Amino acid sequence: MAKITLSNLRHSYYPNPSKPDDYALKHLDLSWEDGGAYALLGPSGCGKSTLLNIISGLLVPSEGKILFDDKDVTHLKPAERNIAQVFQFPVIYDTMTVFDNLAFPLRNRQVDEATVKSRVEAIADMLEVTDMLGTKAAGLSPDNKQKISMGRGLVRDDINVVMFDEPLTVIDPHLKWKLRSKLKELHQELKATMIYVTHDQTEALTFADQVVVMQEGEVVQIGTPVELFERPTHTFVGHFIGSPGMNILPCEVSGGKAMFNGQSITLEGEIEAGEGKSNEIGIRPEHVTIADNGLEAVVSKVSDVGRHNVVEAMVGGTKVASITEESAPNPGESIHLQFDPAKTRLYRDGWIATKSTGA
């Protein structure tokens, strides 16, 4: 396994890119530790597949370098990079047995049969598919097929990185968490460097130690799941992570204070010096409470999600969502909302602009 360094990467699908919008990948500089679990998270078209293809060698970046440990692999072909990939749809040979499918990547590299046998059995044991080893892959259920695909990605112990490209998209929700936990367990046992690409926040956050959030070819934040949730550095991250996402409320800033709907809102800390075109308050629904006093609001919608209620209320013309485990008010009711000051941030032109008090 290897440490992966992406140094000053940029990529454009145009021959002569001239403006920022010409780049599918605008600028990227990061390094991933050997043995870490990482996720690339973002909506369709954010550049995550471009980045994945650059790492796997299907694309040569317009600018910059990729290093595996300290070796420059920028111009190496996929086959020369020693990587494994698991795709959205299971890639297995239906006519082969599960054993032969798992053994395929090893036999392809002329690994001796004794080693093949011990590796395949070890992986099968971890995946809990030992009893399927003798059966043909054709008859397997979709989730078992994807399990075997994962096993093929993990069976070699000489690879630099295992990449997963939306591996759970075709899997039923009730089986998703099983495969997710399986993958996490495998990571803990194998200590392989793993990169997981997805648009699904739950998958990214539950799998990775560190998540790279991308939007329109740019990395907007790199952080642990808790960091991304607690203190998004950009409104996009606030919106994208969390269900529902962060409330992003347009506000006025004057004299170092944030005014929302005519009222001064206490923020986590001082506002950074500077000017911007837009100012917004960011507060997660989890940190908005219904109280006896506070911002006046009228309930517009209540969704009972089972383990809690999502209450949407209008403050003036702006919608504010609140998550409550208590009994919820009814649509049309007048209520008061309070924001937890320690979790209330100011965003200027999308980027965080309050000083953290370290809380």
Add this chain to the structure above:
Amino acid sequence: MTLELKGITKRVDGRLHIKETSLRLEPGHFNVLLGETGAGKTSLIKLMAGLDRCASGSILMEGVDVTKQNTQQRNISLVHQFFVNYPHMSVFDNIASPLKVAGMAKSEIEGRVEEAADLLQLRPMLHRRPHELSGGQQQRTALARAIAKESNAVFLDEPLANLDYKLREELRAQLPELFAGRGAVVVYATSEPEEALLLGGQTALMQDGNVTQFGKTADIYRNPADLVSASVFSDPPINSARVTKKGDEIRLDAHVKWTATGEASELADGEYDVAVRPHYVSPVRIADRHVPMTGTVQVTELTGSESSAHFKLGDQSWVSLSQGVHPYQVGEDHEFFMDPDHCFYFLPNGQRAR
């Protein structure tokens, strides 16, 4: 419009694929079919839409028997998981196609298409071809076609499954409003319990070709009729274990026991299966009445706002889901606390005990 299924069944290769099903589906709210892949959701939709023949039973639309009618005669719309649009036609023509087939006047077609396009924010894209649209816009086009057609029944078969997570969230919030007040019966198939809760309305839980429970979505979530229904309507999976009741005491194993309260105190002595949702199993003790249990942590997950831990309790796998960040050590024993007031009790045959 009402859509009524009276004891319909479907056979595949002689085997009963949809078991005898009776449902009365009303307009004005969503009718959700919730179940795993293979539970029979799509098969049931095909029968209702007239794409498949029932082996027995009858289907009534507004009281009229349509069992023998084909899809065209039933005046229905269908939106699939995969985006189905005519690639050679513009968005406008895609939305207009069923109206043209019906021979509607050009001016009326224009009015209906524009109204549907406005609702789905497709107005600026009316002249584009489907391949020039994002996945979300393609699915909006399919939905706009269903709306413009003003059919009696609209079947949405996992329409959001292939969309990005956030896009799914936005479109899901809009869907009930889009169809509100149109008088059509809307049937929505999903494999995600949370989606059913968010859509509200009524839900039919399905497993293995059976509708196991049907009713107001929030009600059947809070009041499962049997263990199967409780499991179908839970993600992460509901925790369950065999318990023995004797007098006031309910005992799960040598260490875990609690005092029967509420509904449970009325139960006769004997064996039951207890089921409790993961968010009522917490890593911290919230109230004295909560029941301590020690399990070996196997996997932990963190979603930013919530933590979950999968742990082994005897030979059962249990899940705890809680707000906030909790440090767990995988492989180590950890104490969890179950809220006994939110336990469901089932008889050994799976029926709710009450």
